[in-house]
Amino acid sequence: MPATDLLFALAQTGLLAALACLCLLSLNLIALTLLYAVGRARGRLPVAASPAALPRELPTVLVQLPVFNERAVVERALEAAAALDWPRDRLKIQLLDDSTDDTVPFAAEIVARLQRQGVRVEHLHRSDRVGFKAGAMAAGLARDASCFVAVFDADFTPPRDFLQRAVATLLADESLGFAQGRWEHQNAGENFLTRAQAMMLDGHFGIEQAARSMTGLVLPFNGTCGVWRRSAIETAGGWSSDTLCEDLDLSVRARLAGWRAVFLADLAVPGELPPTLAAWRTQQFRWTKGFAQVAKKLLGRVWRAKLPLSAKIAFTLQTAQPMCYPLAAASLLGSLALLLVETVRPGTLSSAGVAMMSLGFLGSLVFVAAGQAALGRGGWVAFPWRYLTILLLNSGLVLSNTRAVIEGLLGKRSPFVRTPKRGGNGRIAYERGGPTGASELVCGLTLGGALIHEAGWIAPLFSLSILGLGLVGIGLARERLLAQVQPGSRAAAGD
Numbered sequence: 001m002p003a004t005d006l007l008f009a010l011a012q013t014g015l016l017a018a019l020a021c022l023c024l025l026s027l028n029l030i031a032l033t034l035l036y037a038v039g040r041a042r043g044r045l046p047v048a049a050s051p052a053a054l055p056r057e058l059p060t061v062l063v064q065l066p067v068f069n070e071r072a073v074v075e076r077a078l079e080a081a082a083a084l085d086w087p088r089d090r091l092k093i094q095l096l097d098d099s100t101d102d103t104v105p106f107a108a109e110i111v112a113r114l115q116r117q118g119v120r121v122e123h124l125h126r127s128d129r130v131g132f133k134a135g136a137m138a139a140g141l142a143r144d145a146s147c148f149v150a151v152f153d154a155d156f157t158p159p160r161d162f163l164q165r166a167v168a169t170l171l172a173d174e175s176l177g178f179a180q181g182r183w184e185h186q187n188a189g190e191n192f193l194t195r196a197q198a199m200m201l202d203g204h205f206g207i208e209q210a211a212r213s214m215t216g217l218v219l220p221f222n223g224t225c226g227v228w229r230r231s232a233i234e235t236a237g238g239w240s241s242d243t244l245c246e247d248l249d250l251s252v253r254a255r256l257a258g259w260r261a262v263f264l265a266d267l268a269v270p271g272e273l274p275p276t277l278a279a280w281r282t283q284q285f286r287w288t289k290g291f292a293q294v295a296k297k298l299l300g301r302v303w304r305a306k307l308p309l310s311a312k313i314a315f316t317l318q319t320a321q322p323m324c325y326p327l328a329a330a331s332l333l334g335s336l337a338l339l340l341v342e343t344v345r346p347g348t349l350s351s352a353g354v355a356m357m358s359l360g361f362l363g364s365l366v367f368v369a370a371g372q373a374a375l376g377r378g379g380w381v382a383f384p385w386r387y388l389t390i391l392l393l394n395s396g397l398v399l400s401n402t403r404a405v406i407e408g409l410l411g412k413r414s415p416f417v418r419t420p421k422r423g424g425n426g427r428i429a430y431e432r433g434g435p436t437g438a439s440e441l442v443c444g445l446t447l448g449g450a451l452i453h454e455a456g457w458i459a460p461l462f463s464l465s466i467l468g469l470g471l472v473g474i475g476l477a478r479e480r481l482l483a484q485v486q487p488g489s490r491a492a493a494g495d
Helices: 003-041 071-082 103-116 132-141 162-172 192-215 230-235 246-256 277-304 309-341 348-374 383-395 398-410 438-454 456-485
Strands: 061-067 091-097 121-125 148-151 176-185 226-229 260-271
Touching: 003 192, 003 309, 003 348, 061 071, 061 132, 061 162, 071 091, 071 103, 071 121, 091 103, 091 132, 103 121, 121 132, 132 246, 148 162, 148 230, 162 176, 162 226, 162 260, 176 192, 176 230, 176 246, 192 260, 192 277, 192 348, 192 383, 226 230, 230 246, 246 260, 246 277, 277 309, 277 398, 277 456, 309 398, 309 438, 348 383, 383 456, 398 438, 398 456, 438 456
Parallel strands: 061 091, 061 148, 091 121, 176 260
Antiparallel strands: 148 226, 176 226
């Protein structure tokens, strides 16, 4: 076989291998959906315990509110925490403030007002931001000895009975290390981006988290809207800042230390979705890189631990989910190389490629649709268009999130960048100096040229990627332009 033919055959094999891995990750979503359906049919869906189950002598609870330059939401967060239905002599609130702007004096005034009302609240401001969010929570824990620790990001407003129901659940089962509530969405209908985010998160919480909880798989903590047993945090080794997903990191280490966890689908807490592409892209970069870092740090320990094989496989697929981005990038590069070298004739490659892409799309479609059904969302007439938006938006993240995975696996450190919050004031604040969208547009145009030249069987993959990269690229460029003319817009923090 000539060298060119051998290289061409290797390229075809590599392309099919990348598509097969993408297909496997998508089929994992179908497996989680089936696990959820079986568990719910058997009545295993966990629900929060009734406050009536609480003992007469209630334990002490610490509520931690980590903030960083989030003036728009800090007052609402403090007032929601102060309104929690728990005896004041048994409740302590910590505002963990790492802010470098006018959030600090503004928060101090609110804390002073609540203190005058008899609320036990403490304003802890750090100027060094060592360890970012994980460092702030660890520093707060060192100042308090409460038995249970509730964590809320500043844009989430828990219902008054949240602690009663979550703590009652933990008290009913001494093996539980934490109880995780479900995210709701305050601004889901704001624009096409928030609607797509809401649907994606509904799949995660409505199906994935519920399935993991029902089947005893490793359940990740989502960083907010949950209550930890203090002893679980301590025996797991405490909060660590060596990954950008300190929540997933701690929850996995807690499981390795012997603690179980529960997801409470009926305990919902509304929060704010990022309304701009720049903010969403930054958030997804942090989550994706954090997952890669946790996989590098803990995957070996999970496989060496005395866990069921099913739990080990599920955790591997869970932390491998961000690999869909570099795999998609590799598929696009391989397809482009094949097109530039030689026309791909119909045959085995064509049939296998179309089949695997179809299975891949089917997996995500079933997962997202099941999440909507599980939470009773409705809106099925608009569902096809919103699902298409999800596909396009995720295609537009291929470049950014591929870089996130590579940096995470290579051990490149980067700061913890908080997602900008508005506090429901109805005004979108664009950030000056944000991403230009140029890389997405250049990549989309390159693929577009290949599609015009000759796409063959890979036209669906190319078309989706071109549209997604174009949508995100144009959207980022538009937001950057709007930031230049909008009064009061802030400088972007970067990835």
